[in-house]
Amino acid sequence: MRDKIKKMWLLTKVLLKGGMGKSKMKPKWKVLVGFLVCLWLIPVAGSIVAMVAGLYDGLASLGQEGLLLEIGMGSASFLVLFFGILYLLNLFYFDKDIENLLSLPFTPGQIIGAKFIVALVYEYVSVSFILLPVLGVFGIKARMGIWYYLYSILVFMTMPAIPLVMAGIIVMIVMRFTNIGKNKDILKIVGGIIGIIFAIGLNIGIQRFTGNMMDPSNLQQLIHQGNNSLLGKTMILFPQVKMSNLGLLYSSSFTGLLWILGFLAVAFLAYFIFLLLGEMIYFKGVVGLSESKAKRKIFTSEALQRQSIQRSVFYSCFWKEIRILLRTPVYFLNCIVMNILGPFFLLIPFFTAQEEGIFEESVKLAQNPNRMGMLLGIGFGIILFFAGTTGIASTALSREGQQIFVNKMLPIDYMTQIIAKVASAAFIGFWGVLILAGIGIILFRFSFIFIILFMFLGSIGLLFSAFLGILIDLYHPKLDWDNEQKAVKQNFNVFLHMLMIMVFAGITIFLSIIIRPSILYLILGIGLVYGCLTLLLWFWVKQISRKAFEKIEV
Amino acid sequence: MIELKNVSKTYAGSVLAVDNINLNIYDGEIFGFLGPNGAGKTTTIKMITGILKPDQGTILINGKDIQKEPLEAKRLFGFVPDDPNTFLRLKGIEYLNFMADVYDVDTIVRQERIQNLSERFDMRSALHDQIQSYSHGMRQKIMVMGVLIHEPPVWILDEPMTGLDPRSSFVLKEMMREHADENKTVFFSTHVLEVAEKVCDRVAIINKGKILFCGNMEEMRKEFQGDESLEKMFLELTENER
Structure with a gap:
């Protein structure tokens, strides 16, 4: 047993080191990036703390301040579960190191146990945005003692483990039953999509569930009882949230210790069950997953004539990009699926809202001619937002990895290659625009002209986002990776691009709502501003493209 | 024809990977580029193919400078990476x-x-x-x-025989010969001496970024005294440099 754990720990250390990747950033660039992150972090952290403090005061006046901890930990748990599904799917099944690990004398439990800890470390970063302010604000405002802070550290370290275990179990079960047949790439994608849909379903379910729970008459009665009586009512899905809350609330007494010990026991038990399940089903899901389909069918002369037709270099480069994006499961799941499912996320509030008539109100708003300009501006902002999250353009060079030498060796003008990449990002982004347009027509009965204008402006937005993304990637592409996931998920360029695009999307939406321009002014405004910005970016990219490629030494 | 004139390349400011080399590879010949691991073979090939920029020197492919007219020069060769x-x-x-x-x-x-x-x-x-x-x-x-x-018109191949089965390897060698016989250029790197011995018209040996020898097999044997096998010569040649 001891030996087993020792080996798992050994593997964990190696995986953690490998996961960080080497940073080849120049100090100057690092400073700039650090500065940008701080610039973003300070107002974000400030506003989170202010919001949490406000929430505390509101709840405290009802005698329900304990609910703050519950809301904080409940939402952190949910966040971990939601993002954990995709992350673990990649980590457990599609990582390139899996093949090497399978040939080493590790048990399935050791492999997923070690990978799980790697995932947990990343989760700490994401949940700290919620947990640190919540735990801190509560501690200070409620004047908690030293034990509270000690327990807080324990809770912070352990809390994300349970939802992550749930995510791991879901992933393993899905993959156990989809790892059949021959076409592994498609199955990987199907497995991934099932995981995502499951997560969305869960989201809707929880929102409805907590919505019912919050039925006004029930709630009023509970609120009147005061004394933190609402605790434990909202988060039945994550029982450990209640335990850790009570532990923290009663941290000054013996009861608190008992709750914390119980909480830790539940976390370890969950991890243990997860390892046990892993021992049983992980190999069945992962072995043979990397086999690729090969028909080895004779290539007939007719097929040759049909498929071998001369095309332009641009056409060929463009389709090469699209094919690789569609056929590489990691790229498909990270860059394309979100683009397609994203628009549906926007509908979730309409389906989960408790108040009647929100939907009808929205349809009415969509028919109001005075609001067309504003709505078009908001629509444009939404397209920008989605374009910023996909990461197709901001990883366009990074995705080439060490094979980028091919791009340098072939007699294709660098600008042609770049434009093909920009076009592929805009093309896939346009699928999202079409889906948004479809939703707009079918559900909200927008006029046909509005939709055409929406698609026209959307195209400009997509090009703007794509040029900005590729510009970022040209400055320092992340080429030193050994698994595709590192190129798209653990790539700072994606984050930077998203950040910048969000600023643009935010300003556009904000101005549209404040100014409420007429549709003509809006089209002129957005068309001119973003058209000029896109041209400017195109010129910038053209200026630096050759130098950027020459600088790359692989 | 490939011409390298005073070509040097340093990595990370200090490691001299290729040190002022001069080479001419003529039309109609198969030219073998020999050297132990880490000698500078791949770096040289990457500079010829425009993947790396030399710190100094010029490289011409059928008269086109890979740095000054990259697209035209790249059209003239086909490159098989390792x-x-x-x-x-x-x-x-x-x-x-x-x-x-x-x-x-x-x-x-x-x-x-x-x-x-x-x-x-x-x-x-x-x-x-x-x-x-x-x-x-x-x-x-x-x-x-x-x-x-x-x-x-110019073929550049980096360790092309690695992983090929005997039949494919034979076909490739046959094609290289045909190509050279059509008065075109074949430049390939290898660390397998037998291949070089059987296929090449001329060879160059590189170690630690420097060209130690360039000529045909006959000249090489002469230079390294008579009947010894190429392998022994090769070992000797690179050994002294260590």
């Missing part, structure tokens, strides 16, 4: 068509060449499948086919 793991998600036929489009090979000519090459390398039944389903040798073969599809 790592054939490229375009793995494309099907064999898609890759060949991509390469044909890049080098402007028209429809009729490409169809004919794909037909010939796939038969010669016994790859017909694999063209429908993604390259990632290929074995190492098959990947190597599809890379070679992709390069030959535009029949470049």
Whole structure:
């Protein structure tokens, strides 16, 4: 047993080191990036703390301040579960190191146990945005003692483990039953999509569930009882949230210790069950997953004539990009699926809202001619937002990895290659625009002209986002990776691009709502501003493209 | 013809990978570039093909400077890298068509060449499948086919025999010879001496970034005293430099 754990720990250390990747950033660039992150972090952290403090005061006046901890930990748990599904799917099944690990004398439990800890470390970063302010604000405002802070550290370290275990179990079960047949790439994608849909379903379910729970008459009665009586009512899905809350609330007494010990026991038990399940089903899901389909069918002369037709270099480069994006499961799941499912996320509030008539109100708003300009501006902002999250353009060079030498060796003008990449990002982004347009027509009965204008402006937005993304990637592409996931998920360029695009999307939406321009002014405004910005970016990219490629030494 | 004049390359400011080398590879010859691991072979090839920029010196391919007229120069050669793991998600036929489009090979000519090459390398039944389903040798073969599809006047191959089965290896050597006989240039790197001994018209030996010897086999034997095997010579040559 001891030996087993020792080996798992050994593997964990190696995986953690490998996961960080080497940073080849120049100090100057690092400073700039650090500065940008701080610039973003300070107002974000400030506003989170202010919001949490406000929430505390509101709840405290009802005698329900304990609910703050519950809301904080409940939402952190949910966040971990939601993002954990995709992350673990990649980590457990599609990582390139899996093949090497399978040939080493590790048990399935050791492999997923070690990978799980790697995932947990990343989760700490994401949940700290919620947990640190919540735990801190509560501690200070409620004047908690030293034990509270000690327990807080324990809770912070352990809390994300349970939802992550749930995510791991879901992933393993899905993959156990989809790892059949021959076409592994498609199955990987199907497995991934099932995981995502499951997560969305869960989201809707929880929102409805907590919505019912919050039925006004029930709630009023509970609120009147005061004394933190609402605790434990909202988060039945994550029982450990209640335990850790009570532990923290009663941290000054013996009861608190008992709750914390119980909480830790539940976390370890969950991890243990997860390892046990892993021992049983992980190999069945992962072995043979990397086999690729090969028909080895004779290539007939007719097929040759049909498929071998001369095309332009641009056409060929463009389709090469699209094919690789569609056929590489990691790229498909990270860059394309979100683009397609994203628009549906926007509908979730309409389906989960408790108040009647929100939907009808929205349809009415969509028919109001005075609001067309504003709505078009908001629509444009939404397209920008989605374009910023996909990461197709901001990883366009990074995705080439060490094979980028091919791009340098072939007699294709660098600008042609770049434009093909920009076009592929805009093309896939346009699928999202079409889906948004479809939703707009079918559900909200927008006029046909509005939709055409929406698609026209959307195209400009997509090009703007794509040029900005590729510009970022040209400055320092992340080429030193050994698994595709590192190129798209653990790539700072994606984050930077998203950040910048969000600023643009935010300003556009904000101005549209404040100014409420007429549709003509809006089209002129957005068309001119973003058209000029896109041209400017195109010129910038053209200026630096050759130098950027020459600088790359692989 | 490939001409290298006073070419040097330093990595990370301090490691001198290629040290002021001069080489002329003429039309109609197969030229072997020999050296132990880490000698500077791949760096030299990467500079010739425009992947790396030399710190100093000029490289001409059939008279075109790879730095000053990169697109024109790149059109003149076909390069087979030592790592054939490229375009793995494309099907064999898609890759060949991509390469044909890049080098402007028209429809009729490409169809004919794909037909010939796939038969010669016994790859017909694999063209429908993604390259990632290929074995190492098959990947190597599809890379070679992709390069030959535009029949470049200069071939540059980095360790081309690695992973090839004897038959494919034989076919490749045969094609290299045919190519040279058509008065075109073949430049390839290897650390396998037997290959160089059997195939090359001339060789150069590089170690620690410097050219230690350049000439034909006869001259090499003369320089390194009579009958000793090339292997022994090779060891001797690089040993002294350590």
